[in-house]
Amino acid sequence: MKTTTLKTAAVIFAGALCAHAVSPGEVQKAIAAIKAVGPEGEGNAKASDAWLTLSKGGDDMLIPLLTAMNGASPMAANWLRGAVHTVADKGINSGHGLPTGAIEEWLRDTRNDPRARRLAYDLIKQVQPQRAEWLIKGMLNDPSVELRRDAVRNVLNDAKARSSTKLYQKALDHARDVDQIQTAVAELRKAGKTVDVPKQFGFLMDWQVVGPFDNAEKEGFARKYAPESKVNLKTAYDGKKDKVKWEAFTSEDQYGMVDINTVYGMEKGVTAYAFTEYEAKEARKAELRLGSKNAWKIWVNGKFIFGRDEYHRGMRIDQYRLPIQLQKGKNTILVKLCQDEQEKPWTKEWQFQLRVSDATGAAILAQNRKPTPAAALKPKPRKKR
Amino acid sequence: MKTRSTLALSLALSLSIQADNWTQFRGLDGASVSGDKLPTKLDKKNISWSVDLPGRGLSSPIVYGNKVFLSAASGPDQRRLHVICLNADTGKQIWERQFWATGRTMTHPKTCVAAPTPVCDGERVYVLYSSNDLICLDHDGNVKWLRGLTLDYPNASNSLGMSSSPIVIGDTLVVQVENDSESFAAGINVQTGVNRWKLDRPKAANWTSPTVAKSDGKYVAILQSSKGIHALNPRSGEEVWYFGGGASTIPSSTFAGDGVLYVPANGITALKPGSKTKDVKELWVSGQLKPGTSSPVVMGQNIFTVNSIGVLTCGDINGGKRLWQIRMKGKKFSATPVAAGGFLYAVNEEGLVQVIDVKGEEGEVISTLDLGETVLGTPSVARNSLFIRSDGRVWKIGS
Known part of the structure; x- marks a missing residue:
């Protein structure tokens, strides 16, 4: 970490020495001001002055600006991105061009921020499109999802042109975006291949569910029912009408849909809980990726992660990305899923889909994952999700 | 703290400076009416x-002087946000800035992330996206400030997409971010991007845009929702008056030159604002003038509404009586028409621009131009020209 910091500082100073009318000290100070922006516009005034300082720089400022994106908050990264465009435009419009050699070297260092690397790639593409196309060929396994996407796109194009199952499989092995995975899967299935889609995505298929509890007038969302205090799979609870107890549920949907209606019938004004245990190979950062059109809350290892009380406005895979910390060994995941009382045709669904992935979207499979149910391996008519 | 006289001056400047420009959704004070001379054939x-544009969008172009500003979003999840500045005379790009979306970008397929129309004053351009990213640039593309409203207020989003377009009143930017989960409106300092005020709003999806109106000689921000109309002091956020009974959550209210607020509620409800709630007068209600997605337009003594299947209805602003109806060409309409010189300019979802002569006893479509692309965004008028955008292109149509 210390070496990286020193290296970053050295790059900043080196760039600043060449920048027009901006001293290394000014650059460092300006970047610090931008990185200090906080919530609700905090630090905006200082960042605005700092931004003007940085944008005065010549194209040698580009590497320091890109490097500054490492570890920057999403807001700070956007401030820096704006400066990159401004500085780059000056170089291009003046006919001076861009320092593509230095940018490419920076791009090749995969320790740099993935999104900033995509930005660096775009700068190269702007002035040397053929070079950019050549570079992308080597990025099929890149940590930047955006760079990887373009590389996978090329493989998919080749696969189509050559009707190559092997290339479709290669695309599937490297794809992270849902649309590209679905394209590859469809072609592989056409060719008679079996594709384990739930495993590819890492959807959690095996759950214990309990309910229904009351959610009349949507009040159940805020109400703390017993499973939120402690999950005991052998306990029965007072439900909306009767005693309710945990039941095993295994999704047979290729996209891991946990359809609560199939357990309790088409109930309205209700809530349910779904619980699963996830054995992690190692302690690590991960993401829970959720899709649902019902109101929901999620806890991991008893810690509340996030909740949202929106009903029937739409659903898709990876609709919500929730950063979590997995502990080595057993982790518990509890989902609360609320159904409202609307009676319109599009308000019937009471379901969610959840997967565990890394930041690029690659599945992180649990050690205790069971084989995918046979029904989930068979393609079903596509539903709008 | 500004004095009242200074505030009044800044309000007057910010509104008068718009006279030759089209600075926000529906143009001058959000009335959709221009004094420009547009071609009728x-x-x-x-x-x-x-x-060509680099990404999707249904926000309107806005025009200030010789510059056209547009928003767009690109990428598989529309996570790349674009602000584009074009030369109004030539269409040549002057600059483009890109940013990453920090909020959710999921929308219904029909709409998109670049749905809210930007707004500008004489110094800055303010661009809001469905992801609740709010970007402030000066007219040369320099970043003045940024906000990520979903980073600040994590449940402020709508999985169908957001579309409310912000407005500037004096030195305050008013944003209305309403949805089922975390609804609010805020008055934001145009210089720093920091909240002057923030109010909880009804927890319900709402796609309407705030409107500027005058109440008892003072500018107020009109916020419309399923609960009704709230008129706020734009600088403090304090309620000036409230009119209950509910209102539409898609078409927005129009404040016309006659000092009347035409609210899409029970068809159209005409309100005469007052200095307090009890002073607000309901002038009339007409169920015959119900709009679809587009907002009402007032020109002269007439009010015009368009329903979703292209029926144009003309009413009398003195009483709300329906005067005539015609069916325009095409079956789907989303955009609000604009009015200039006794003519309405409407564009249907298939991209057919229509000139409607509304000066006679009944309206008549007198000319059309097929742009050949889906158009959902409301046209803008400046420099004696229409500016219209589709998902992939922007056109300037002039004499």
Whole structure:
């Protein structure tokens, strides 16, 4: 970490020495001001002055600006991105061009921020499109999802042109975006291949569910029912009408849909809980990726992660990305899923889909994952999700 | 703290400075009416220029002086946000800035992330996206400040997409971010991007845009929702008056030159604002004038509404009586028409621009121009020209 910091500082100073009318000290100070922006516009005034300082720089400022994106908050990264465009435009419009050699070297260092690397790639593409196309060929396994996407796109194009199952499989092995995975899967299935889609995505298929509890007038969302205090799979609870107890549920949907209606019938004004245990190979950062059109809350290892009380406005895979910390060994995941009382045709669904992935979207499979149910391996008519 | 007189001056400046420009959704004070002279016989020759855009959008272009500002979003999840500045005479790009979306970008397929129309004053351009990213640039593309409203307020989003367009009143930017989960409105300092005020709003999806109106000689921000109309002091956020009974959550209210607020509620409800709630007068209600997605337009003594299947209805602003109806060409309409010189300019979802002469006893479509692309965004008018955008292109149509 210390070496990286020193290296970053050295790059900043080196760039600043060449920048027009901006001293290394000014650059460092300006970047610090931008990185200090906080919530609700905090630090905006200082960042605005700092931004003007940085944008005065010549194209040698580009590497320091890109490097500054490492570890920057999403807001700070956007401030820096704006400066990159401004500085780059000056170089291009003046006919001076861009320092593509230095940018490419920076791009090749995969320790740099993935999104900033995509930005660096775009700068190269702007002035040397053929070079950019050549570079992308080597990025099929890149940590930047955006760079990887373009590389996978090329493989998919080749696969189509050559009707190559092997290339479709290669695309599937490297794809992270849902649309590209679905394209590859469809072609592989056409060719008679079996594709384990739930495993590819890492959807959690095996759950214990309990309910229904009351959610009349949507009040159940805020109400703390017993499973939120402690999950005991052998306990029965007072439900909306009767005693309710945990039941095993295994999704047979290729996209891991946990359809609560199939357990309790088409109930309205209700809530349910779904619980699963996830054995992690190692302690690590991960993401829970959720899709649902019902109101929901999620806890991991008893810690509340996030909740949202929106009903029937739409659903898709990876609709919500929730950063979590997995502990080595057993982790518990509890989902609360609320159904409202609307009676319109599009308000019937009471379901969610959840997967565990890394930041690029690659599945992180649990050690205790069971084989995918046979029904989930068979393609079903596509539903709008 | 500004004095009242200074505030009044800044309000007057910010509104008068817009006179020759089209600075926000529905243009001058959000009334959709222009004093420009537009062509009434449309032909391909009227297309001064058209320019490809780098991403999707249904926000309107806005025009200030010789610059056209647009928003767009690109990428598989529309996570790349674009602000584009074009030369109004030539269409040539002057600058483009890109940012990453920090909020959710999921929308219904029909709409998109670049749905809210930007707004500008004499110094800055303010661009809001469905992801609740709020970007402030000066007219040369320099970043003045940024906000990520979903980072600040994590449940402020709508999985169908957001579309409310912000407005500037004096030195305050008013944003309305309403949805089922975390609804609010805020008055934001245009210089720093920091909240002057923030109010909880009804927890319900709402796609309407705030409107500027005058109450008892003072400018107020009109916030419309399923609960009704709230008129706020734009600088403090304090309620000036409230009119209950509910209102539409898609078409927005129009404050016309006659000092009346035309609210899409029970068809159209005409309100005469007052200095307090008890002073607000309901002038009339007409269920015959119900709009679809587009907002009402007032020109002269007439009010015009368009329903979703292209029926144009003309009413009398003195009483709300329906005067005539015609069916325009095409079956789907989303955009609000604009009015200039006794003519309405409407564009249907298939991209057919229509000139409607509304000066006679009944409206008549007198000319059309097929742009050949889906158009959902409301046209803008400036420099005696229409500016219209699709998902992939913007056109300037002039004499």
